[in-house]
Amino acid sequence: MKTPDFNAVCPIPISQYPHVLMAHGGGGKLMHRLLEDVFGKAFSNQILDTRHDSAQFTVPPGRLAMTTDSYVVRPIFFPGGDIGSMAIHGTVNDLAMSGARPLYLSCGFIIEEGLPMETLWRVVCSMSDAAKKCGVQIVTGDTKVVDKGKGDGLFINTTGIGVIEHGQKIAPQNVQPGDAVLVSGDLGRHGMAIMAVREGLQFESTIESDSAPVQEPVLALLKNEVEIHCLRDLTRGGLASALNEIAEAAGVKIAIEQNVVPVREDVHAACEMLGLDPLQVANEGRFVAFIPAKDSGRALQILRHHEVSAAAALIGKVAEKAAPLVTIRSVLGVSRILDMPSGEQLPRIC
Amino acid sequence: MKYLDEYRDGDLAQKLAAEIHRVTTKPWTIMEVCGGQTHAIVKFGIDELLPKQITLIHGPGCPVCVTPLEVIDQALEIAARPEVIFTSFGDMLRVPGSTTDLLAVKAKGGDVRIVYSPLDAVKIAEENPAREVVFFGVGFETTAPATAMAVFQAAQKGLKNFSLLISHMLVPPAIEALMSSPNCRVQAFLAAGHVCAVMGYEEYFPLVEKYRVPIVVTGFEPLDILQGILMTVLQLEQGRAEVENQYVRAVTRAGNQPAQELVKKVFTVVPRKWRGIGEIPQSGLGLSEAYAVFDAARKFKLADHRVEEPAECIAGLILQGLKKPHECPAFGTRCTPEHPFGATMVSSEGACAAYYQYRRHDAAQLAEAK
Numbered sequence: 105m106k107t108p109d110f111n112a113v114c115p116i117p118i119s120q121y122p123h124v125l126m127a128h129g130g131g132g133k134l135m136h137r138l139l140e141d142v143f144g145k146a147f148s149n150q151i152l153d154t155r156h157d158s159a160q161f162t163v164p165p166g167r168l169a170m171t172t173d174s175y176v177v178r179p180i181f182f183p184g185g186d187i188g189s190m191a192i193h194g195t196v197n198d199l200a201m202s203g204a205r206p207l208y209l210s211c212g213f214i215i216e217e218g219l220p221m222e223t224l225w226r227v228v229c230s231m232s233d234a235a236k237k238c239g240v241q242i243v244t245g246d247t248k249v250v251d252k253g254k255g256d257g258l259f260i261n262t263t264g265i266g267v268i269e270h271g272q273k274i275a276p277q278n279v280q281p282g283d284a285v286l287v288s289g290d291l292g293r294h295g296m297a298i299m300a301v302r303e304g305l306q307f308e309s310t311i312e313s314d315s316a317p318v319q320e321p322v323l324a325l326l327k328n329e330v331e332i333h334c335l336r337d338l339t340r341g342g343l344a345s346a347l348n349e350i351a352e353a354a355g356v357k358i359a360i361e362q363n364v365v366p367v368r369e370d371v372h373a374a375c376e377m378l379g380l381d382p383l384q385v386a387n388e389g390r391f392v393a394f395i396p397a398k399d400s401g402r403a404l405q406i407l408r409h410h411e412v413s414a415a416a417a418l419i420g421k422v423a424e425k426a427a428p429l430v431t432i433r434s435v436l437g438v439s440r441i442l443d444m445p446s447g448e449q450l451p452r453i454c
Numbered sequence: 455m456k457y458l459d460e461y462r463d464g465d466l467a468q469k470l471a472a473e474i475h476r477v478t479t480k481p482w483t484i485m486e487v488c489g490g491q492t493h494a495i496v497k498f499g500i501d502e503l504l505p506k507q508i509t510l511i512h513g514p515g516c517p518v519c520v521t522p523l524e525v526i527d528q529a530l531e532i533a534a535r536p537e538v539i540f541t542s543f544g545d546m547l548r549v550p551g552s553t554t555d556l557l558a559v560k561a562k563g564g565d566v567r568i569v570y571s572p573l574d575a576v577k578i579a580e581e582n583p584a585r586e587v588v589f590f591g592v593g594f595e596t597t598a599p600a601t602a603m604a605v606f607q608a609a610q611k612g613l614k615n616f617s618l619l620i621s622h623m624l625v626p627p628a629i630e631a632l633m634s635s636p637n638c639r640v641q642a643f644l645a646a647g648h649v650c651a652v653m654g655y656e657e658y659f660p661l662v663e664k665y666r667v668p669i670v671v672t673g674f675e676p677l678d679i680l681q682g683i684l685m686t687v688l689q690l691e692q693g694r695a696e697v698e699n700q701y702v703r704a705v706t707r708a709g710n711q712p713a714q715e716l717v718k719k720v721f722t723v724v725p726r727k728w729r730g731i732g733e734i735p736q737s738g739l740g741l742s743e744a745y746a747v748f749d750a751a752r753k754f755k756l757a758d759h760r761v762e763e764p765a766e767c768i769a770g771l772i773l774q775g776l777k778k779p780h781e782c783p784a785f786g787t788r789c790t791p792e793h794p795f796g797a798t799m800v801s802s803e804g805a806c807a808a809y810y811q812y813r814r815h816d817a818a819q820l821a822e823a824k
Contacts, residue, residue: 303570363464376458379545379802436467436676438499440812446791448557450544450568 129249184312204266216255284400292382316389461675488646489516489803511775518801654709767796
């Protein structure tokens, strides 16, 4: 992730404090300086700049959506993103799944003593950059420093508030037989990007995470009055987990066609090598949409207009009200269950 | 994807299936030996393309499944020791021993690491001279050469802190054990392609001779498996019993000889207990005397682990092809991949886990139809 020019130099002189110390969370001068020079500088906006214990703001009329998520990804920087941009995108995407326009974020940092100050600064810049692109403001926050060995470098929590400016009911219970199932792009890239770095696997090309905000295409669907029954962010557990959760909540059977599910060739190859199913692998910039058949063609067109969802595809439909089940028709034309992954995904022996 | 999609072509698969229908006139029972084949058969629904007269039985070729409980318990004991870095292929981590599994040992502070090659474990040993690094060597002839190479390299480098907890298995003795069982229903075998890529298929001629049973060396992609089945059915229908090779793009009659030589140098053939089946003579690989110093079981003076399988588990019957997973009363209810009773529910390549993952909605109907 590129950091903007104005942020090129860390404002806390490296020669003085190359690493985060316990005192940076101790409530004294060092902590004050960290808050002012790092967070205050990077996230500056009118609400944050009042430096009050809580942020005050007015919200436009309409219902509000609120969500929270914690980010513990390792490594902190990975091909296609980092923990900072991910902490913005993830929470913004959760808000978008209600069709909300994201407005404000809080952000909490848990920093392990000894984290290079330069690393913290890079992450903060990446967050600032991502927040600007998503049109959200970071209006309040918190910092804690924990003893060396009590954390894994850096954990971030973000909570988001967005405003719902549409009258639709977007929820799993609203999914109906006949609904088209759309995915917003190719699957499995984030999980394989992280696994490749973490496990030191080398493939012919670098697989980059799909970490990205998705609120633009969602808001475009709503603006164009596409009827949306349900949206779901595809994160851990991938498409398989999301579809199973929705099938269960809605009490329906969902049928997917394997040969139209978009998976990039490098991701497919990496999954084959490790014995993983790309439909069970994590994403960070993808969602699934349940759209009534009448609107599904138009929805696809709209999605494909946006870069983040340019590879959107119709992958199946909701079959009938029945005992919850997700099936996938193989390339040989035979249907089988598409299950949630069981526990952590582990590479196979052979 | 190149070299993959070609072997998953839906139209060609339908043509092969139609040909199998055309040549099949009688009921036949065929065992696919390898868990990788079982997984592909159930995942792609290959068995559903076959005529009703053909019954596929899922064999004992899942290395995770047949690793005996005692060895898992040994692994757990070693991995819990503070001086040890315990390295293993990923899917062994979830396999329950009699009380717990390696993931739980890791959660309690054990240093358990996933490696993708046994050579990675050797590297870890070099980098951590103050720690004891143990590799969990499991699998069939397919993975044995890589394990042998790790031991060979450790010896060459003079590493004193590397050892091997070994439970390697050999396929042909298991086929022999199945064929000599009085309950055996199997009329033909699809032999495991990757085992043969290493070992070749000389070993199968005596079996074919002795038991008059067709053996077709078969690959793992849908078209491989369908073609393997077609070749097998043709032999059965024509009253032939021969060794044939479907997987010519990977397997030669003599196999990979440098790999075989290395295995012979480092390992020696030993009797081995198979989870769910019992002890089979000459069916395993242990460290040869020259490399015995690398034996983790000796090094750590392990407790005597003798444990019984849960009485309710019918994994033994399933591994011998006498029962199908859904015929077990515990299947999918009390026994699931999250809480497996036994071997075949443990790994995704085990027959029960494959049925659970891809088929459990049919299981109720299948059970009724019986």
